[in-house]
Amino acid sequence: MEIKAQFNPAFKPVHKSKKRYIAMKGSAGSGKSVDTAQVYILRLMQDKGRNLLAMRKSEVTNRDSTFSELLGAINRMGLGQYWKATLSPLKLTCVNGNSIIFRGTNDEKQREKLKSITFDQGKLTDVWLEEATEFTQDDFEIIDDRLRGELPPGLFYQIKLTFNPVSKNHWIKGAFFDVDDKNVLAHHSNYLNNRFIDQAYHERMERRKKLDPDGYRIYGLGEWGEVGGLILENWDVKKTSYQTEDFDDLAYGQDFGFNHADAILLLGFKDGDIYILKELYLYGKDTGEIITLAKNFNHDYLMWCDSAEPDRIKMWKKAGFKAKGVSKETTKGVKYQKSQIDWLKQRSIFIDPSCTNTLKEIEQWKWKKDEVTGDYLDEPVAFFDDAMAALRYGVEGWRKPHGVKVKLFKGGL
Numbered sequence: 117m118e119i120k121a122q123f124n125p126a127f128k129p130v131h132k133s134k135k136r137y138i139a140m141k142g143s144a145g146s147g148k149s150v151d152t153a154q155v156y157i158l159r160l161m162q163d164k165g166r167n168l169l170a171m172r173k174s175e176v177t178n179r180d181s182t183f184s185e186l187l188g189a190i191n192r193m194g195l196g197q198y199w200k201a202t203l204s205p206l207k208l209t210c211v212n213g214n215s216i217i218f219r220g221t222n223d224e225k226q227r228e229k230l231k232s233i234t235f236d237q238g239k240l241t242d243v244w245l246e247e248a249t250e251f252t253q254d255d256f257e258i259i260d261d262r263l264r265g266e267l268p269p270g271l272f273y274q275i276k277l278t279f280n281p282v283s284k285n286h287w288i289k290g291a292f293f294d295v296d297d298k299n300v301l302a303h304h305s306n307y308l309n310n311r312f313i314d315q316a317y318h319e320r321m322e323r324r325k326k327l328d329p330d331g332y333r334i335y336g337l338g339e340w341g342e343v344g345g346l347i348l349e350n351w352d353v354k355k356t357s358y359q360t361e362d363f364d365d366l367a368y369g370q371d372f373g374f375n376h377a378d379a380i381l382l383l384g385f386k387d388g389d390i391y392i393l394k395e396l397y398l399y400g401k402d403t404g405e406i407i408t409l410a411k412n413f414n415h416d417y418l419m420w421c422d423s424a425e426p427d428r429i430k431m432w433k434k435a436g437f438k439a440k441g442v443s444k445e446t447t448k449g450v451k452y453q454k455s456q457i458d459w460l461k462q463r464s465i466f467i468d469p470s471c472t473n474t475l476k477e478i479e480q481w482k483w484k485k486d487e488v489t490g491d492y493l494d495e496p497v498a499f500f501d502d503a504m505a506a507l508r509y510g511v512e513g514w515r516k517p518h519g520v521k522v523k524l525f526k527g528g529l
């Protein structure tokens with residue numbers, strides 16, 4: 117059997133470890149998820165009797181994160197013929213009988229489901245908590261409890277946690293990094309150790325260092341920090357299969373980009389709530405290429421764009437889209453972004469789990485800090501905010517509804 121696996125040397129200590137707990141903290145892009153997925157695939161193929169439970173706090177996000185990472189690892193290593201993937205239920209099964217299942221702990225029902233986990237063969241031996249800072253310590257205890265009982269010789273239990281160190285007050289720091297415990301391997305990595313990262317990524321991180329020093333500590337260096345001053349916390353992940361008629365209105369929002377991402381979001385508006393249904397998020401593509409990639413978009417919905425680039429708006433119009441610039445305003449001295457954000461804060465925002473870049477941005481999007489006083493200012497940090505700009509633009513027709521359908525206003529706006 118030919119396996120074409122490539123690894124980052126930074127993860128060697130993790131590969132060798134048989135400790136029960138492996139806590140892998142790291143910057144964005146350090147290679148944690150790819151490494152973890154590749155190692156699990158190889159481990160399950162080699163050691164009969166092992167089975168993996170892959171987890172995100174919110175069960176529905178597995179499909180576009182842990183599941184797609186593991187499937188990506190299978191394909192990258194040329195092992196497709198040894199695995200079978202199913203979407204419903206979400207599952208990966210190896211020809212040797214070992215398998216991988218996917219769960220969450222978002223509510224009681226999901227937690228209950230953890231108690232009845234069984235496998236065709238062998239026991240649950242491995243758990244991967246992806247974006248582990250989303251889990252509470254209670255969640256962790258429930259999961260840890262599932263790994264018990266005698267195992268056949270040669271097998272061992274192991275839980276891996278992969279995460280960005282978003283807060284130095286997080287329970288994970290106390291439980292795994294501030295203790296001396298022979299059962300724990302506390303690991304650290306950052307994007308500088310990842311030999312597969314491209315030059316453009318390095319340049320983006322250098323920009324972040326200047327524009328967002330606090331964020332750079334966490335997402336650039338992988339050091340414990342504090343994501344304070346978050347702008348939007350009124351959101352939730354929600355799987356939404358939809359028909360046009362399910363909503364009061366639908367629209368696109370687009371923030372143009374090339375070195376930054378070009379972000380396009382499909383947004384739904386219903387009873388005053390906002391649904392982020394789809395995203396297109398691309399680096400290094402020109403307008404013509406993006407239009408080609410957007411060929412399945414609905415030409416009937418308005419597309420609200422950054423007004424600073426009229427030439428690009430023109431190209432979208434020519435391609436048949438209802439593209440429009442968002443006119444900027446200053447209201448009583450309040451910054452224009454601020455009034456859009458105030459409007460967004462007053463409703464619920466539901467994000468489809470497929471919008472992975474939007475989710476990453478919204479978790480990090482925060483107010484600038486006055487370096488002298490430490491107070492947060494009324495201005496967002498201008499970094500990693502492309503989907504957020506698309507969101508601000510996309511709601512324009514509902515925020516300033518002159519001449520837009522009156523039916524939008526049901527639901528007490």
Ligand SMILES: Nc1ncnc2c1ncn2[C@@H]1O[C@H](COP(=O)(O)OP(=O)(O)OP(=O)(O)O)[C@@H](O)[C@H]1O
Nearest residue numbers: 122123124142143144145146147148149150151312
């Ligand atoms: N072993 C590998 N082989 C090939 N490419 C890799 C490998 N490891 C990492 N990469 C590349 O580096 C990128 C970042 O890696 P990965 O997604 O694992 O980072 P991460 O640490 O999980 O980041 P985040 O904290 O943002 O989730 C991948 O998208 C992939 O392009």
Ligand SMILES: [Mg+2]
Nearest residue numbers: 148149150278
């Ligand atoms: Mg990752």
